[in-house]
Amino acid sequence: MFDASLQEALHKATQYTRQEKNEFVSLEHFVWACLSLTPVLELFKDLDQDAEVIRKDLEAFVSRMHPKVDKLGSNYNPEPTIGLHRSIDRALKQAQSSGKQSITAFHVLLAIFEEEESYALFCLEKTGLSPLILMEHLSSESHEQTGDVSSKDPLKQYCENLNLKFQKGEISNLVGRQAEIDRVLEVLSRKNKNNPLLVGDPGVGKTALGESLAELIETKKAPDKFKDLTVFSLDLTALLAGSKYRGDFENRLKQLFKSLKEIKNPLLFIDEIHLVVGAGSTSGSNVDFASLLKPVLTDSHLKVLGSTTYSEYRKSFAKDAALSRRFQPIFVEEPSKEETLEILKGSLESYEKFHAVKITEEALETAVAQAAIHILDRKFPDKAFDILDETCAHESTLKKNFTIKKEHILKTLSRVYKVSEKATASSSDQKVLELADALSEKIFGQDEAIEELAANLTLSYSGLGPKGKPLGAFLFTGPTGVGKTELSRQLALHMNVPLVKFDMSEYMEKHSVSRLIGAPPGYVGHEEGGRLTDEVSKNPHCVLLLDEIEKAHPDVINVLLQVMDSGELTDSIGKKTHFTRCTIIMTSNSGAREAERGSMGFYEASTHDFSDKALKEFFAPEFLNRLTSIVKFKSLSRPQLKSVVEKNLKALKEDLLLQNTKLKWDASLVDWVLSAGAEKGMGARPFERFINKNVRVALAKKMIQKDPKAKMNLSLSYDGKKLVVA
Amino acid sequence: MSDSQKQYDQSPDSDTSVKEPSLYSVFLLNDDFTTQEFVIDVLKQLFFKTEEESFKLMLDVHNKGKAQVGIFTKEVAETKIFLVHQAAKENSYPLKCVMEPS
Secondary structure, X not given: OEOHHHHHHHHHHHHHHHHHOOOEEOHHHHHHHHOOOHHHHHHHHHOOOOHHHXXXXXXXXXHHHOOOOHHHOOOOOOEEOHHHHHHHHHHHHHHHHOOOOOEOHHHHHHHHOOOXXXXXXXXXXXXXXXXXXXHHHHHHHHHOOXXXXXXXXXXXXXXXXXXXXXXXXXXXOOOOOHHHHHHHHHHHOOOOOOOEEEEEOOOOOHHHHHHHHHHHHHOOOOOHHHOOOEEEEEOHHHHHOOOOOOOHHHHHHXXXXXXXXXXXXXXXXXXXXXXXXXXXXXXXXXXXXXHHHHHHHHOOOOEEEEEEOHHHXXXXXXXXXXXXXXXXXXXXXXXXXXXXXXXXXXXXXXXHHHHOEEEOHHHHXXXXXXXXXXXXXXXXXXXXXXXXXXXXXXXXXXXXXXXXXXXXHHHHHHHHOOOOHHHHOOOOOHHHHOHHHHHHHHOOOOHHHHHHHHHHHHHHHHOOOOOOOOOEEEEEEOOOOOOHHHHHHHHHHHHOOOEEEEEHHHOOOHHHHHHHHOOOOOOOOHHHOOHHHHHHHHOOOEEEEEEOHHHOOHHHHHHXXXXXXXXXXXXXXXXXXXXXXXXXXXXXXXXXXXXXXXXXXXXOOOHHHHHHHHHHHHOOHHHHHHOOEEEEOOOOOHHHHHHHHHHHHHHHHHHHHOOOEEEEXXXXXXXXXXXXXXXXXXXXXXXXXXXXXXXXXXXXXXXXXOOOOOOEEEEEEEOOOOEEEO | OOHXXXXXXXXXXXXXXXXXXXXXXXXXXXXXXXXXXXXXXXXXHHOOOOHHHHHHHHHHHHHHOEEEEEEEOHXXXXXXXXXXXXXXXXXXXXXXXXXXXX
């Protein structure tokens, strides 16, 4: 088939023929048309031939030698000559035999070389064009599917003209940042090393700052010196992509710098400039982009503006001393909440237009305020934009012309950033107020502990508690089986946050610290990160339960000191994890045995002293000192144990209901479990075991015999010797 | 000196030198079967002659055996001859048309 270039050539040739009132579309007409095609013109440029001269020559020939036929009228369709037909046929056959699907104008031009005694061929030969050159061109083209790269404008290929981008309205206006802009302009005005380098955390707006230079120039706000500056943004990927052969990359760069030199006042903006270190270097050579860039940087004509993050700056950029000394770093700080709000307002219109929504001012304020509280590992204004964009995206997919309000922002927080909706409510938190009542329904006999926990949490949730610390760091002490772990579980359930549990008996060795915060560099597993930091950064709002803390190695406990004190933990790769929305609960049995022993002799109320003493022996004072509170759990008395037994039986009843079976029991059963199942100093846990072993197993036999669909009523009692199931 | 040596002795320039191609004259040839009307039609339709010119050329073909009907580039001459032969074949006439360098 014919490709676009050939079709265009034939079309133009036909038009030309009609215009000249010639009878046939001859080879001359066709060659004339080919000489207007860009790829053909490029080939002639390489041959140092002026295509325009040849065209004029052909035009003269056509008007001299091809008779004008007035009779044909103006709308006839001129036929190609036999010669042109033959040439196209030959080109098609040649392409077919070499397995090509389509032919280009070049193929036909090549075929014309066999049309002897035609003026078209005469003209082509005059330019020095030979079949060999055409064949070489065609085969080089098939090597390089993308087309002849070398002859295109490198500025268009590898750069984007930001001035034009601004004129098209694709750059959003910059708000604020006056100090940094002034500084950039100052550095640009220097005689030598006029290359500013924007350094700042990800998301603070470095790219926006670079792009805004174009805005400054286009809106005529730039100083006179820079009013004709053209800002080009370098596309490093385009520069690297497809540079297959040794020297391709260097060649492209050279061309790029050459074209930049021809421009009056160019500024090259290289985003993520740390990538130039090592870019384009191959295993065999150390010549990378950076080393090619160095000579250009000293040139006062071409200015280069770079942008990179702190960590990348340190990691790769600053190491190349020769490169970094040619740049003047300008540190871009994170904007304050107020500045962010201004920036958000500045971009409001583009977001409203894009998502076809309306955004209230209150929504903007909420987005900024909530981002400040809940998204701690990212920077303004990026994180505020993120919340806003997410909200708009979510709501606009559901309805059109929607108005984004405060509550939609809050919804996004819980949906995308896993911040529980309750945690975002700024007014007094109802859930915390209900905490004590709700927990005492589930946990028996620990009213004091629950009261203490609830009081401390109320303080934290109200915002009156200490800043920059976890919501609470509690040490639950008490004998086993009294509900320490259960209380943590119920707390998480009630507050609607995940429970992250770590069994500290797994962290008994000194080296297990690295499991929590990640292995140090050079050790196996360094890349994996730490379990504790990973879990908490995944669920920043959680109840963090460290079970049996006294079993952990003291070094592990030392790590926790920092968490309790400053609410953050730095893992082995330097990433900070924030614990400020965490409730940390540690449980311990230490001191329980002493307390359990009870008082020998006369005083009753001294159990606390015993356990306090044991705690002090076990934990370092700096640890105890940092706890919000030590919550002591008491051993359970008989009526409380009875409640636990009934709770367990109720759980059994619910299990059976799923199998169409109703269960009843009388007081004799409860008494039996209480007396036979109890183990001294073991709390409530033995009852569950006892019920499992004696009652569940007996019921299990019944359940297997029974038809799964049939309904059944069972009652349990104890006749003084054994369990009766009826 | 052998023939092959002679070829080498020729300068490469003379080999590749280009000269402007010449033009060709197209002739119609007489035969005993083609009607005069058809020849006039061909002259009018394909060579864009007027009625009088056509008549005169037809007589030339008839009396002198052949007549020059036009001068064209080789390519156009070739196409014209093809069209004449095509038309003659369609109408079952043995009319012949040739070209010669002029």
